[in-house]
Amino acid sequence: xxxxxxxxxxxxxxxxxxxxxxxxxxxxxxxxxxxxxxxxxxxxxxxxxxxxxxxxxxxxxxxxxxxxxxxxxxxxxxxxxxxxxxxxxxxxxxxxxxxxxxxxxxxxxxxxxxxxxxxxxxxxxxxxxxxxxxxxxxxxxxxxxxxxxxxxxxxxxxxxxxxxxxxxxxxxxxxxxxxxxxxxxxxxxxxxxxxxxxxxxxxxxxxxxxxxxxxxxxxxxxxxxxxxxxxxxxxxxxxxxxxxxxxxxxxxxxxxxxxxxxxxxxxxxxxxxxxxxxxxxxxxxxxxxxx
Amino acid sequence: xxxxxxxxxxxxxxxxxxxxxxxxxxxxxxxxxxxxxxxxxxxxxxxxxxxxxxxxxxxxxxxxxxxxxxxxxxxxxxxxxxxxxxxxxxxxxxxxxxxxxxxxxxxxxxxxxxxxxxxxxxxxxxxxxxxxxxxxxxxxxxxxxxxxxxxxxxxxxxxxxxxxxxxxxxxxxxxxxxxxxxxxxxxxxxxxxxxxxxxxxxxxxxxxxxxxxxxxxxxxxxxxxxxxxxxxxxxxxxxxxxxxxxxxxxxxxxxxxxxxxxxxxxxxxxxxxxxxxxxxxxxxxxxxxxx
DNA sequence: GATAATCGCTGACAATAGTCAGATAAACTG
DNA sequence: CAGTTTATCTGACTATTGTCAGCGATTATC
Numbered sequence: 001x002x003x004x005x006x007x008x009x010x011x012x013x014x015x016x017x018x019x020x021x022x023x024x025x026x027x028x029x030x031x032x033x034x035x036x037x038x039x040x041x042x043x044x045x046x047x048x049x050x051x052x053x054x055x056x057x058x059x060x061x062x063x064x065x066x067x068x069x070x071x072x073x074x075x076x077x078x079x080x081x082x083x084x085x086x087x088x089x090x091x092x093x094x095x096x097x098x099x100x101x102x103x104x105x106x107x108x109x110x111x112x113x114x115x116x117x118x119x120x121x122x123x124x125x126x127x128x129x130x131x132x133x134x135x136x137x138x139x140x141x142x143x144x145x146x147x148x149x150x151x152x153x154x155x156x157x158x159x160x161x162x163x164x165x166x167x168x169x170x171x172x173x174x175x176x177x178x179x180x181x182x183x184x185x186x187x188x189x190x191x192x193x194x195x196x197x198x199x200x201x202x203x204x205x206x207x208x209x210x211x212x213x214x215x216x217x218x219x220x221x222x223x224x225x226x227x228x229x230x231x232x233x234x235x236x237x238x239x240x241x242x243x244x245x246x247x248x249x250x251x252x253x254x255x256x257x258x259x260x261x262x263x264x265x266x267x268x269x270x271x272x273x274x275x276x277x278x279x280x281x282x283x284x285x286x287x288x289x290x291x
Numbered sequence: 292x293x294x295x296x297x298x299x300x301x302x303x304x305x306x307x308x309x310x311x312x313x314x315x316x317x318x319x320x321x322x323x324x325x326x327x328x329x330x331x332x333x334x335x336x337x338x339x340x341x342x343x344x345x346x347x348x349x350x351x352x353x354x355x356x357x358x359x360x361x362x363x364x365x366x367x368x369x370x371x372x373x374x375x376x377x378x379x380x381x382x383x384x385x386x387x388x389x390x391x392x393x394x395x396x397x398x399x400x401x402x403x404x405x406x407x408x409x410x411x412x413x414x415x416x417x418x419x420x421x422x423x424x425x426x427x428x429x430x431x432x433x434x435x436x437x438x439x440x441x442x443x444x445x446x447x448x449x450x451x452x453x454x455x456x457x458x459x460x461x462x463x464x465x466x467x468x469x470x471x472x473x474x475x476x477x478x479x480x481x482x483x484x485x486x487x488x489x490x491x492x493x494x495x496x497x498x499x500x501x502x503x504x505x506x507x508x509x510x511x512x513x514x515x516x517x518x519x520x521x522x523x524x525x526x527x528x529x530x531x532x533x534x535x536x537x538x539x540x541x542x543x544x545x546x547x548x549x550x551x552x553x554x555x556x557x558x559x560x561x562x563x564x565x566x567x568x569x570x571x572x573x574x575x576x577x578x579x580x581x582x
Numbered sequence: 583g584a585t586a587a588t589c590g591c592t593g594a595c596a597a598t599a600g601t602c603a604g605a606t607a608a609a610c611t612g
Numbered sequence: 613c614a615g616t617t618t619a620t621c622t623g624a625c626t627a628t629t630g631t632c633a634g635c636g637a638t639t640a641t642c
Contacts (some may be wrong), residue, residue, distance in 0.1 A: 004446075004491075004604090005403075005404075005407055005413070005417055006400050006403045006407070007489075007490060007491055008417050008420060008421055008424075008491065009403035009404075009406055009407055009417070010399055010400070010403050010422060010489075011420075011421075011424045011428070011488065011489040011490070012421070012423060012424040013399075013403070014424075014428075014489055015423065015424035015425075015427040015428045016307045016423065016424075016427060029423035032627090033627080033628060033629090034628085035628070035629065049589070050589080051589080051590095059629090059630085060629090060630065060631065060632095061589080061590065061591080062590090062591075062592080062593095062631075062632085063629070063630070063631090065590065065592080066591095066592090067576035067591095069591090072612080083637070085588090085638080086589095086637080086638060086639085087588065087589040087590070087637070087638045087639065088588095088589065088638095089589080089590065102561055108301055108304075109297050110300070112296075112297045112300035112301050112304070113296075113300075114295055115300055116296055116297070116300055119426050119520075120519050120520050120521070121519050121520070122296070124422060125422060125423065125426050126299050126300070127297055127419070128418070128419035128420075128422040128423050128426075129299060129302075129303035129419075129423060130299055130302075130303070131415060131416060131419040132303060132306065132307065132416065132419050132420060132423060133299075133302045133303040133305075135410050135416050135419075136306040136307060137302070137305075137306045155295075170611085197302065198298075198301075198302040198305055198306075199298060199302070200295075200298055200299060200302055212625085228411050228412050229410075229411050229412070230411070242587055245326075254559050277309075277573060278519075324597080324598060324599090325598085325599090326598070326599065341619080341620075342619075350599090351599090351600065352600090352619075352620065352621080353600085353601075353621075353622080353623095354599070354600070355600085355620090356620065356621050356622080357621090357622090360621090376608080376609070376618090376619085377607085377608060377609085378607070378608045378609065378619045378620070379618090379619060379620085380619080380620070400587095417590070423615090448583085544595095555634060
C-alpha cells in the first residue's frame with residue numbers, strides 16, 4: 001500500500017513536470033533566455049537585494065552580475081547602491097521592465113485560465129491545487145499587517161463568517177456579533193494580520209486593542225486546505241509577537257465550544273479559561289493568556 | 292472571483308515548480324547532465340524508437356544522436372537497426388544502464404516518500420495529487436488488457452466493490468453477485484481492460500463472453516478522482532472496439548438504478564433497456580446494445 | 583587602526599544545449 | 613528504376629549556463 005502511495009506521488013510529479021514544461025517555456029515566450037528572464041521576474045516579484053535574488057534563484061554571483069548588466073543594457077532594470085550598506089546593490093525595474101513583467105503576467109494568467117477552462121470540474125481541481133500548493137509551500141508563508149478593510153482581509157473574513165454560519169446551529173450574523181471597530185484593529189491600538197502564501201491569503205487573525213488593560217484576539221481563521229499542518233500555532237505565535245511589540249501583556253479571546261479544534265488548541269497552549277467578559281451572543285467559552 | 296481562481300492556479304504552479312526543482316535535479320543526482328539523463332530515463336521507461344524519444348523529449352535529431360553515442364560509450368545503452376525499417380534504430384538498455392535506472396528509481400521513490408512523510412494529512416494530499424495528476428494527464432491515458440487476477444485489476448475491483456457496498460442500501464457482497472469466471476473475461480472469450488495513467492490504473496471494464504450470442508460488460512469502474520471528465524465514454528468506446536475485434540456484435544449489461552450517472556450514460560449512448568436476463572440479486576436495470 | 587570578512591564585479595574558461603547544412607543509407611512512389 | 617522522401621549521423625558553429633580566481637570597495641572585528 002505504501003508502494004502504491006509512492007507510485008501515486010510520482011505520477012503526480014510526472015504530470016506536473018510534463019505540464020509545467022509548457023509553463024517554463026512561457027518565460028521564454030518573451031524571447032529571452034531563461035536565466036535573464038528568471039532574474040527579471042524575480043525583481044518583478046519584489047526582490048531587490050542582489051543577495052536575495054541570488055539565493056532564490058540559486059545562481060552564482062558572477063552569473064547574476066552578467067545577467068543584470070545585460071538587462072541594464074536593454075533598459076529593463078537599473079541598479080543602485082544600497083543606502084544601508086554601500087557594498088550591496090539594489091535592483092529596480094524601469095518602466096520598460098515593468099511593462100515586460102506585465103506582459104509575462106498576462107501570459108501566465110492566460111495559461112492558468114486555459115488549464116481551468118479545459119477542466120470539467122474546475123472547483124474540485126482548484127481545491128486540490130490549493131491543498132498541494134499549501135502543502136508544498138509551507139516554508140514560504142509570509143505575514144502581512146493590513147487594514148481590516150483590505151479586500152484580502154475581507155475575503156478571509158467572509159470565508160470565516162460563512163463557515164461559522166454553517167457550523168453554528170442557529171447560524172451566524174456578524175451584525176449581531178461584536179464586530180470590532182477597524183480603528184481597534186489598526187496600529188497602534190491593534191493589528192490585523194494576514195498569513196500569505198505567494199500572493200494569496202491563507203489565514204488571518206485580528207488583534208483588537210481595548211481600554212481595559214488587555215487586547216483581544218478576534219477572527220482567527222485558517223483556510224480549510226491548510227488545516228492540520230500546525231499553521232494555527234505559527235499564526236498565533238506571530239500575533240503574540242505583534243502584541244508584545246505593541247506593549248500588550250494580556251490577551252483574551254472568546255470562542256464557541258462547537259469549534260472543538262480551536263478550544264483544544266487554546267487549552268494546550270497556555271490559555272486559561274475565564275469568566276464571560278463580553279455580551280456577544282455567539283461565544284460560550286472565554287480564555288486569557290499572559291504574555 | 293475569476294481572477295482569484297487564476298491566482299490560485301498560478302500559486303499552484305509556483306509551488307510545484309519550486310518543489311520540482313528538487314525533482315529535476317534528482318536526474319542530476321546521478322552525476323549526469325540533464326540531456327543524457329533524460330534520454331536514459333526515456334529508454335528506461337520503455338521508449339525504444341529514436342523517433343519516439345525525440346518526440347517525447349523534444350530534442351533535435353543531432354542532439355539525440357550525440358547523447359546516444361555518449362551513453363553507448365559509457366556502456367549504458369546499445370542501439371540496433373530496427374527489423375521492420377532498417378533506417379530506424381532501436382535503443383536498449385544494457386545491464387549497467389538498467390542498474391542506473393534502478394538507482395534513479397530508488398532515489399525518486401525516496402523523494403516521494405519524504406514528501407508524504409512530511410505531510411500531516413498524507414491521505415488528503417494524495418487524493419489532491421491524484422486529481423491534479425489525472426486532470427493534467429488525461430491525454431496520456433493508455434489501455435492494457437490483463438488477466439482479471441492481475442493485482443492492478445484486483446485493486447480496481449476491490450475499490451469498485453467497496454464503493455458498491457457503500458452506495459447500495461443493503462451493502463454489496465461479491466460472493467452473492469454473479470462473479471464472472473476468469474476464463475470468460477480472458478481472450479478469446481472476453482477481456483479485462485485497464486485504463487492506465489502512467490503506471491497506475493484509473494479505471495477498468497470487463498468483457499465477459501457467454502454462449503448465448505452476446506457478451507456482457509461487467510465491473511465498469513473509474514476512480515473517483517477521474518470522474519466527470521468523459522473517461523467513461525473513452526473506456527466504453529475502447530471495450531466496444533475490443534468486443535468487435537473478438538467478433539462480438541451484441542453487448543449486454545446489468546446495473547442498479549442507484550448508480551444514476553451510469554444509467555444516464557447508458558441511456559444516452561445507444562443502449563436500450565431490456566428484460567432481466569440473469570438472476571443476480573443486485574442489479575435492477577438491464578441494457579443491450581448492438582454493435 | 584590593522585586585519586579579516588563581505589559584496590559585487592570582471593576575466594578566463596569549461597560544460598552543456600541548440601541549430602543548421604550536408605552526407606549516407608534505406609524505403610517509398612510512380 | 614530514377615526520383616523523392618525519411619531516419620540517422622557528422623561537422624561546424626553559436627548560445628547559454630556554470631565555475632573559479634582575483635580585484636576593489638566597504639564593513640565588521642578585535
